[in-house]
Amino acid sequence: MTEPIRFSLNGCAVEARCRADMTVLEWLRLEALLRGTKEGCAEGDCGACSVLLKRPDPRGRSAFQAANSCIMLMGQLDGASLVTVEGLAAMRTGAQSGHPVQLAMEENGSSQCGFCTPGIVSALAGLLDRQSGSEDADHTLAEDDIHDALAGNLCRCTGYRPIVEAACAAASQQIAPLPDHPVGSPNAVTGEDSSQMLHPATLDELLALLRQHTDATLLAGGTDISLDVAHARARWERVISTRNVTELRNISENADVLTLGAAVTWQEALPFVAEHWPSFATLIRRFGSTQIRSMGTVAGNLATSSPIGDGAPALLALGASLRLASSQDERTLPLDDFFLDYRKNALRPGEIIKAIHIPLTGSELDERRHAAFRVYKLSKRYDQDISTVCGAFSLAFEGDRVAGARIAFGGMAATPMRCTAAADALLGKPLDGATISAAKAAIAGTFKPMSDMRGSAAYRAMAAANLVDRLAHDLSGETVEVMAL
Numbered sequence: 001m002t003e004p005i006r007f008s009l010n011g012c013a014v015e016a017r018c019r020a021d022m023t024v025l026e027w028l029r030l031e032a033l034l035r036g037t038k039e040g041c042a043e044g045d046c047g048a049c050s051v052l053l054k055r056p057d058p059r060g061r062s063a064f065q066a067a068n069s070c071i072m073l074m075g076q077l078d079g080a081s082l083v084t085v086e087g088l089a090a091m092r093t094g095a096q097s098g099h100p101v102q103l104a105m106e107e108n109g110s111s112q113c114g115f116c117t118p119g120i121v122s123a124l125a126g127l128l129d130r131q132s133g134s135e136d137a138d139h140t141l142a143e144d145d146i147h148d149a150l151a152g153n154l155c156r157c158t159g160y161r162p163i164v165e166a167a168c169a170a171a172s173q174q175i176a177p178l179p180d181h182p183v184g185s186p187n188a189v190t191g192e193d194s195s196q197m198l199h200p201a202t203l204d205e206l207l208a209l210l211r212q213h214t215d216a217t218l219l220a221g222g223t224d225i226s227l228d229v230a231h232a233r234a235r236w237e238r239v240i241s242t243r244n245v246t247e248l249r250n251i252s253e254n255a256d257v258l259t260l261g262a263a264v265t266w267q268e269a270l271p272f273v274a275e276h277w278p279s280f281a282t283l284i285r286r287f288g289s290t291q292i293r294s295m296g297t298v299a300g301n302l303a304t305s306s307p308i309g310d311g312a313p314a315l316l317a318l319g320a321s322l323r324l325a326s327s328q329d330e331r332t333l334p335l336d337d338f339f340l341d342y343r344k345n346a347l348r349p350g351e352i353i354k355a356i357h358i359p360l361t362g363s364e365l366d367e368r369r370h371a372a373f374r375v376y377k378l379s380k381r382y383d384q385d386i387s388t389v390c391g392a393f394s395l396a397f398e399g400d401r402v403a404g405a406r407i408a409f410g411g412m413a414a415t416p417m418r419c420t421a422a423a424d425a426l427l428g429k430p431l432d433g434a435t436i437s438a439a440k441a442a443i444a445g446t447f448k449p450m451s452d453m454r455g456s457a458a459y460r461a462m463a464a465a466n467l468v469d470r471l472a473h474d475l476s477g478e479t480v481e482v483m484a485l
């Protein structure tokens, strides 16, 4: 039976009877008449629609995170807690009304047009909430944390300096917990009969639903697919969410492999990835924005099979494999064999990605060798931009010679792709000028990239090859850290 969508809104339990595929932004502004949350781009880019969302988590680790309400569906709210700028304004800070970020921004003259401001306030309130809730909270925020939190919020008039100053001022204050009224676990089916979201709790339930409803839309974070609703006005009768499937929310690690369940978000994966591959973690911090990373999943990124998806080159270079599941069987597929053509992959009807396995010790490695992993994203803007080219290099050394190499690129072909010729050019050789030239020639010979608004074919070919130079400088310790690449 279809149930209303139940969630906490600014600390009050509410029930919404609406289409499950209605965007949260539309509901807030048109149904709840909470118009502080603004629509700018309606595609997750500008942050004007940012709200704070806390979702139930079987692993018991949930916190409010900024998210874009323009690409979030009402069905995704069931069992969750939502705070909008109106909820922040109703908080008390000492004798005053308002969240400390709001008061500091007012005091500091940090807002001009005001249109982007509610989203900026929400993003910063989310950062301060997590900071004050963390075990090592000392109320001093690094400026980098503030810039990270604001990477998904565009302000075109005041500039960011007064905003960052306001965030620093607010961080020194006592921050009250955000308003919340937990409503319990999500119901199995929510929304209206004409548009439902199904929330299976186990993998078996999910696979049975996919078998039963072959026309249903499978949704993870919705940061890719929900653009069809937000922008193209698509209507979905039945959506199946992976979010509450316990098996898909697992992150586990043993001596050999890190396993990310298919409903694990980029934000959740980040600390585990950072422990093993700092360069991959740097890439994740540049993946969209905090809003996008808090919703978007690693599996969703691979399933889109976009040639410019950022996850694939790194995971191909690391030798990742996928565990795929359907109601009939399960199989393991090397990621090498997953991408078939432009946005086409090896998933069969009714089959899903269950987990991503990332080997911690590549089979090429043993204790006498040392390993190096680097991934480089080239994009027009540092933050909140899609790659023009992304190159990933996983090397193992014996002494000064390359004993194992896996190299992969995004943005260079119709699919993310390994460059075995470049890897072969490195094998058994020291990373000297002749070897680097051979690897660059192999890259130039392998790819025939296309020209588009992000870069010309000539730029892509040259930039991809030049990443071998960058790698060599990097590994020799010569790299100067640059902000914009």
Ligand SMILES: Cc1cc2nc3c(=O)[nH]c(=O)nc-3n(C[C@H](O)[C@H](O)[C@H](O)COP(=O)(O)OP(=O)(O)OC[C@H]3O[C@@H](n4cnc5c(N)ncnc54)[C@H](O)[C@@H]3O)c2cc1C
Pocket (backbone or CB within 6 Å): 043, 044, 045, 217, 218, 219, 220, 221, 222, 223, 224, 225, 226, 242, 262, 263, 286, 287, 288, 289, 292, 295, 296, 297, 298, 299, 300, 301, 302, 303, 304, 308, 309, 310, 311, 347, 351, 352, 353, 354, 384, 385, 386, 387
């Ligand atoms: C503003 C903005 C910035 C972005 N920045 C970046 C960026 O920097 N780099 C980048 O690579 N991408 C970026 N993206 C794209 C997107 O955020 C990512 O691809 C994200 O990882 C998608 O994950 P999701 O969980 O939101 O997928 P969804 O949108 O939920 O799903 C995407 C597709 O995957 C399918 N799917 C989801 N889970 C599974 C599963 N378990 N098995 C099989 N199929 C599945 C869905 O059916 C759908 O077809 C950006 C998007 C936006 C809107």
Ligand code: FES
Pocket (backbone or CB within 6 Å): 038, 039, 040, 041, 042, 043, 044, 045, 046, 047, 048, 049, 050, 068, 069, 070, 071
């Ligand atoms: S309206 Fe621009 S991110 Fe949502």
Ligand code: FES
Pocket (backbone or CB within 6 Å): 110, 111, 112, 113, 114, 115, 116, 117, 154, 155, 156, 157, 158, 159
């Ligand atoms: S204050 Fe709105 S764009 Fe800058």
